[in-house]
Amino acid sequence: MxxxxxxxxxxxxxxxxxxxxxxxxxxxxxxxxxxxxxxxxxxxxxxxxxxxxxxxxxxxxxxxxxxxxxxxxxxxxxxxxxxxxxxxxxxxxxxxxxxxxxxxxxxxxxxxxxxxxxxxxxxxxGRPPSPLGPLVAYLSLVTLGALAVALFAARRITGPLRVLEEAAASVRADGTLPWLEPGGPAEIRATASALNRLSERLRLATESRMRLVAAAGHDLRTPMTRMRLRAEFLPEEERQGWLKDLAELDEIADSAIRLVREEVAEEGREPVALRPLLAEIAEELGAIGRRVRLEPGVEGEVPGQRLALKRALRNLAENAATHGGGATLRLEAEEQGQGQGLRVLVEDHGPGIPQDMLGQVFEPFFRVDAGRRKTHGGAGLGLAIAREILERHGGTIRIENRAGGGLRQTVDLPGA
Incomplete structure (x- = not known):
């Protein structure tokens, strides 16, 4: 282009x-x-x-x-x-x-x-030599000079657009931009100032949302505790229903708070070996009765936060094991634009997701079937949290139905 x-x-x-x-x-x-x-x-x-x-x-x-x-x-x-x-x-x-x-x-x-x-x-x-040769040479020099002048002029004219390009490339995980120092022509200074104001508004909006969700989650715990105490005095057949609903509310509040924290988390990063991490996830899920199998594959590391990556990949594996009747994990090498990365494949043999609903799976609290909450529980935030974590690590995730049935979740991460 x-x-x-x-x-x-x-x-x-x-x-x-x-x-x-x-x-x-x-x-x-x-x-x-x-x-x-x-x-x-x-x-x-x-x-x-x-x-x-x-x-x-x-x-x-x-x-x-x-x-x-x-x-x-x-x-x-x-x-x-x-x-x-x-x-x-x-x-x-x-x-x-x-x-x-x-x-x-x-x-x-x-x-x-x-x-x-x-x-x-x-x-x-004979006749004097034709001036055509010197004229062609003169025209060639003029052409080179014109291209040099045109490149210089175009670079100066498109200067403000470079500011926008650099600002868009430096957007942080929370949607804010680093501070841009206003300088240069008036148009560039005005553009930098407008981007700085936009970044500040985004930061304030993100912090406000985080405080709102955290406060709501915290304030919910007091009435929920009172309701849990009152449920102890109810008859046995009613008490279990009340306690189950309260546990579900507690899980929704915790998941919402974790989602907001993942969006704004800024922790140190280190090389994380993915294969041992996937083996650990498969072992932990197997201990609670989930069928998860890790296939042989490559070894490799990615730069990131080990606990956050474990949380994201565990959410994907647990979804596949819970709703797909079992999960298969596979780690592959993947050629990327700036080097070699790693690809994690999470596959199951479940019913899959209707094609027209695949674009909604990462929305908070989304469920393919509202009736699943009664049988499997959960707040419907697992995929949203996983995507926030993976995108913060420079990765991508996509979900698609397999040709032979079931679902495939594909995660691409940059190599260390």
Missing amino acids: ISLRNRLALLLGAAIVGVVVLATVVTFQIVERPRRADFEDVFAQGVELALRLAQGSGERARAAGIEVGPKPDFTEIARPQTEALNLRLREDSVSEEVVIGTHGEGRFDIAVPLADGQWMRLRTL
Whole structure:
């Protein structure tokens, strides 16, 4: 794809070169025609002078220092020049028909007939070299200069766009931007100031949401504790239902708080070996009755936070084991744009997800079937939390239905 700067440079360069080419063509036409006419005039004047000196006699011509002899046998006759010179001589009432032959090395020989049957032979230089070559060289230099000037001008014009590009590339996981130092032309300063204000508003909005969710989760615990105490005095058949609902509310509050924390977490990173991490996840889920199997594969490390990555990958494996009847984990090497990365595949043999609902799976509290909450529990935030963690680590996640049935969750992470 051609960038805007290169397109602008090409446009400016083409405009400059086009003007120079047009001016060169016009200049060549203006210069070439008089030059050709002047050259024919010089030839005609030389022939007329030689004829006056010879007065039709070869002896007089020799006495004047002119070469005289039989008609020259030219190996090559310059017919266009011959016709042009004879036409010019007839305009001056000279009836003799001259012949022009080439003499090599840019020279012409003019053979002029005399009345006594002999021929004068006038040796002369050919036409001056055509200015076309120097003009082409001049045009090439102008083209190079025009492209250099156009690139410089395009770079200056698109300067504010580079600020936007750099700002977009440096967006943090929480959606904010690093502080941009206003400088340069007025447009760049205005752009940097606007981006700084936008980043500050995003930061305040994120912090406000975090405080709101954290406060709501904290404030919910007090009435939930009172309700749990009151449930102890209810009959046995009612108490279990109340305690189950309260446990579900507690899990929803904890999951919401964890989701907000993952969005704004800024912890140190270190190389994390993925294969031992996946083996640990499979072992822990197997201990609570989930069917999870880790297939043989490659070894590799990714830069990140071990606990956060474990939480994300565990959510994916637990979803597959819970809703898909068992999970299969596989670690593969993946070629990426700037080196080699790692790919984690989580597959199951469950019912999958309807195609029209695949785009909603990462929405908070989303469930394919609302009835699953009664049988499997959970707050519906596992995939949302996993995506937040993986994107913060520079990775991506996609979910698709397998051709043979079941679901495939694919995670791509940059290598260490």
